Amino acid sequence: MTMTRRTILAGTALAAAPIGGSAALAQTSSTPAPSADARQAPGFYRYKVGDIEVTVINDGFARRPVEGFIKNAELKDVQAALQDAFLPTDSLPLTFNTLVLNQGGKITLIDTGNGDSGAPTSGRWMANFRAAGFDPAQVHTVVISHFHGDHINGLRLKDGTAVFPNAEVMVPEAEWAFWMDDARMNQAPEGMKGAFQGARRVFSPIANNVKRYEMDKEVVPGLTSIAAPGHTPGHTAYMLSSGQAKLMIMSDVTNHPALFVRNPDWSAVFDMDADQARATRRKMLDMAASERAQVAFYHAPFPATGHIAKDGNGFRFVPVQWSAAV
Amino acid sequence: MTMTRRTILAGTALAAAPIGGSAALAQTSSTPAPSADARQAPGFYRYKVGDIEVTVINDGFARRPVEGFIKNAELKDVQAALQDAFLPTDSLPLTFNTLVLNQGGKITLIDTGNGDSGAPTSGRWMANFRAAGFDPAQVHTVVISHFHGDHINGLRLKDGTAVFPNAEVMVPEAEWAFWMDDARMNQAPEGMKGAFQGARRVFSPIANNVKRYEMDKEVVPGLTSIAAPGHTPGHTAYMLSSGQAKLMIMSDVTNHPALFVRNPDWSAVFDMDADQARATRRKMLDMAASERAQVAFYHAPFPATGHIAKDGNGFRFVPVQWSAAV
Numbered sequence: 001m002t003m004t005r006r007t008i009l010a011g012t013a014l015a016a017a018p019i020g021g022s023a024a025l026a027q028t029s030s031t032p033a034p035s036a037d038a039r040q041a042p043g044f045y046r047y048k049v050g051d052i053e054v055t056v057i058n059d060g061f062a063r064r065p066v067e068g069f070i071k072n073a074e075l076k077d078v079q080a081a082l083q084d085a086f087l088p089t090d091s092l093p094l095t096f097n098t099l100v101l102n103q104g105g106k107i108t109l110i111d112t113g114n115g116d117s118g119a120p121t122s123g124r125w126m127a128n129f130r131a132a133g134f135d136p137a138q139v140h141t142v143v144i145s146h147f148h149g150d151h152i153n154g155l156r157l158k159d160g161t162a163v164f165p166n167a168e169v170m171v172p173e174a175e176w177a178f179w180m181d182d183a184r185m186n187q188a189p190e191g192m193k194g195a196f197q198g199a200r201r202v203f204s205p206i207a208n209n210v211k212r213y214e215m216d217k218e219v220v221p222g223l224t225s226i227a228a229p230g231h232t233p234g235h236t237a238y239m240l241s242s243g244q245a246k247l248m249i250m251s252d253v254t255n256h257p258a259l260f261v262r263n264p265d266w267s268a269v270f271d272m273d274a275d276q277a278r279a280t281r282r283k284m285l286d287m288a289a290s291e292r293a294q295v296a297f298y299h300a301p302f303p304a305t306g307h308i309a310k311d312g313n314g315f316r317f318v319p320v321q322w323s324a325a326v
Numbered sequence: 327m328t329m330t331r332r333t334i335l336a337g338t339a340l341a342a343a344p345i346g347g348s349a350a351l352a353q354t355s356s357t358p359a360p361s362a363d364a365r366q367a368p369g370f371y372r373y374k375v376g377d378i379e380v381t382v383i384n385d386g387f388a389r390r391p392v393e394g395f396i397k398n399a400e401l402k403d404v405q406a407a408l409q410d411a412f413l414p415t416d417s418l419p420l421t422f423n424t425l426v427l428n429q430g431g432k433i434t435l436i437d438t439g440n441g442d443s444g445a446p447t448s449g450r451w452m453a454n455f456r457a458a459g460f461d462p463a464q465v466h467t468v469v470i471s472h473f474h475g476d477h478i479n480g481l482r483l484k485d486g487t488a489v490f491p492n493a494e495v496m497v498p499e500a501e502w503a504f505w506m507d508d509a510r511m512n513q514a515p516e517g518m519k520g521a522f523q524g525a526r527r528v529f530s531p532i533a534n535n536v537k538r539y540e541m542d543k544e545v546v547p548g549l550t551s552i553a554a555p556g557h558t559p560g561h562t563a564y565m566l567s568s569g570q571a572k573l574m575i576m577s578d579v580t581n582h583p584a585l586f587v588r589n590p591d592w593s594a595v596f597d598m599d600a601d602q603a604r605a606t607r608r609k610m611l612d613m614a615a616s617e618r619a620q621v622a623f624y625h626a627p628f629p630a631t632g633h634i635a636k637d638g639n640g641f642r643f644v645p646v647q648w649s650a651a652v
Contacts (some may be wrong), residue, residue, distance in 0.1 A: 038379060045367055046365075086635075086646070151499065301647040307412040320412070322629070325366070
């Protein structure tokens with residue numbers, strides 16, 4: 001082998017002696033102008049959980065400044081974790097990944113993405129949902145995990161249009177009780193009032209029809225709610241079961257796995273009750289690791305499904321191998 | 327929190343009390359029949375290396391029995407490595423991922439996939455290539471890394487049709503010298519004759535037009551060949567450079583990263599000179615880790631690009647975070 005680090009990485013010695021520069025190659029064949037565009041592939045991914053077809057629908061991303069993101073860790077430690085994961089250390093792209101369950105043609109959504117209310121780099125949900133062959137009029141049930149805007153805003157456009165006109169909307173009772181309480185909204189600090197108002201924007205027009213669900217219940221066939229409080233008071237995870245197959249749907253039990261699966265005691269600024277969120281996170285990651293259960297995270301990199309392994313005092317997220325076969 | 331491992335993972339206690347079983351929900355709304363099909367998203371992924379647009383094109387997969395796959399490791403150790411990666415321990419899906427370089431409309435392929443000569447679970451290349459907006463008639467140059475069938479068979483259909491009629495085909499001189507040598511073919515063991523014949527099937531009709539390239543040369547602008555022998559005598563890796571940006575294209579320096587990045591001294595049965603392949607692998611993985619260079623592997627899980635970190639006596643492959651933005 002004649003390669004050396006210097007010649008390969010510098011590449012300068014080689015630039016002077018190309019085999020067939022662009023001019024030379026242009027004369028050797030007549031090629032039509034390419035029509036390839038620069039779009040990314042559609043952001044959906046299908047997998048099976050027993051008989052249930054699951055489709056992940058990506059809603060793009062939003063960049064989050066790293067400084068100030070974690071309440072109880074030094075910036076240098078957070079940046080070291082990001083560097084270990086080969087991620088940017090200044091501004092982290094946080095992604096949004098909802099789930100579609102197809103059970104013999106009955107379509108259930110779990111969360112809805114940002115709709116037209118998110119960052120300009122989000123709002124990809126509807127195009128990806130349609131690319132996956134779905135139509136919003138077909139949606140039978142929308143199950144909401146908690147009332148943060150990136151999970152509920154896809155239910156209603158800014159102009160008031162209901163996006164899933166035929167869907168029953170199901171929300172955690174504890175989440176409804178907290179966010180729809182006017183007295184609590186009025187007492188909330190200014191910085192939190194927007195979240196209360198956002199929940200009203202989405203849910204008030206359908207308040208009489210929203211179905212509220214309890215924990216440890218089968219919300220739709222095969223999908224059982226799991227209390228996962230801390231991130232918000234009524235934040236909900238799920239166990240999806242079909243035959244022997246299971247999927248633990250983690251919702252926002254962690255934000256980005258490279259930070260919070262690796263370091264489950266770190267607290268993102270989004271966690272309303274940091275101690276409770278930490279206890280929930282440790283408990284559920286422990287369970288996933290012990291059971292070698294497949295998991296799905298809302299904020300893991302697309303396609304946002306994999307497994308959890310114990311690693312030192314924390315855990316590791318191991319993404320599934322992408323498969324051309326569903 | 328009321329969840330327990332028993333109630334969550336068993337889920338039996340809950341099945342008796344669904345909120346809204348399918349019959350109940352069917353009465354609450356009238357939904358059209360869903361048209362969603364069960365297809366996977368198209369297997370292409372775009373990213374930039376400086377000014378060069380790179381598109382990974384997946385050609386599906388082939389299942390490889392784990393037993394007998396690695397020449398110098400105990401089956402139980404191989405199965406432990408697969409279990410650590412949450413992969414099947416009996417039969418491993420090996421994937422095929424070619425690269426398309428788009429440089430101002432000039433299209434270069436690096437390897438071509440299986441064409442119609444591979445396992446029934448492969449042969450997805452053309453559909454994915456077209457889904458990415460490309461046309462085979464637009465391909466200006468095809469650069470071949472080595473002469474194994476899963477890299478070259480996409481050049482020519484079984485019926486003899488040339489798939490890229492306007493492309494210049496560029497191959498490693500050392501690879502041509504080895505596989506196109508009739509004396510060597512005649513002396514080869516029976517089990518190897520198919521590979522020699524396969525190279526003739528693809529290349530003989532264009533033998534006078536094939537361009538043979540040397541190592542440490544700029545094969546097309548920005549793409550420099552790197553001698554990476556062992557897997558085959560003329561097996562070639564590449565450095566793709568544009569401005570300060572670089573991508574180390576590893577070809578088959580490793581097969582599946584969960585096995586051979588983690589355990590670089592293991593030898594797959596495909597490596598013709600195991601000792602040389604091991605030396606090449608260690609050298610290139612060391613370089614990638616030291617430089618924190620982005621890498622691409624032909625047989626890594628799609629989209630088959632990421633970074634290399636040292637980990638004990640081996641390395642870890644850290645896939646890139648999928649991005650909706652190119």
